[in-house]
Amino acid sequence: MFDVSLLYELKKGNREAFNGVFRYYYPRVMAYVASMVEEKVAEDIVQDIFLYVWENRAKLYVSDGFHSYLFQSAYTRCLDYFKKNLSVEKYHSHTYEKYLEDYQNLLEGDNPVIEELSMKDFYRRLYELLELLPEQRREVFVLAYIKGLTAKEVSEQIQMPQRTVESHLYLALKFLKKHMSKNDYYLLCLFLLSRGIYA
Known part of the structure; x- marks a missing residue:
């Protein structure tokens, strides 16, 4: 079960808390994104999501909705990828x-x-x-x-x-x-x- 207190620590800039969030959510978000795009693209998308979370940690809204926020971000980025790259790359x-x-x-x-x-x-x-x-x-x-x-x-x-x-x-x-x-x-x-x- 995810420890929400990690989000409070992440918001303060605690790197270990970020690592804990990353370890818990990365495989879940990665599996979700990889169901829609190629694995290499999925890796880039998911890494960008967590980089964004880290860089904007001070603005992070701590709640049970963080889970949905990650998946919504992932879905939006996948659709952006389809819009920009699908017809020209694959x-x-x-x-x-x-x-x-x-x-x-x-x-x-x-x-x-x-x-x-x-x-x-x-x-x-x-x-x-x-x-x-x-x-x-x-x-x-x-x-x-x-x-x-x-x-x-x-x-x-x-x-x-x-x-x-x-x-x-x-x-x-x-x-x-x-x-x-x-x-x-x-x-x-x-x-x-x-x-x-x-x-």
Whole structure:
């Protein structure tokens, strides 16, 4: 169990307290981020998060919400990575670039009919995969990522510990990344970003 007093000491600049926070949270945040991006990128993102925490320790808000703050920061940085790097670094084939170009045109409203059909197809595939999740995990995913509730709100609504909710979300994303096509997973990230989830 995490000792919240470490956060008070970290706020004062205690390096050992920071090391304790790092040791406890690093593997958890790393596993979460690595479910969305390549391991090397995940390492960079997580290190940046903890560097930010250390450099801004004086402004640290000490509460039980620190756990959620770390995961929200991680999710936001992953989405930023997708926005900036996905099409140019990992999926730079001509076909994929053309797909992104076409999809961008759809987002700009150039062809609302095609956009609607495209998104209906995406949602159909998404919900087919969601049906394969355990019932409780599927419920958590829908409440958080489709209906837009925070992990805390989901926790309160279904009477489940917040960390269990976050674990379900992590496992659901990991499952979807594994079973979705590259295009669909990119669309999922765009969808979540457009809803401002964890932003």
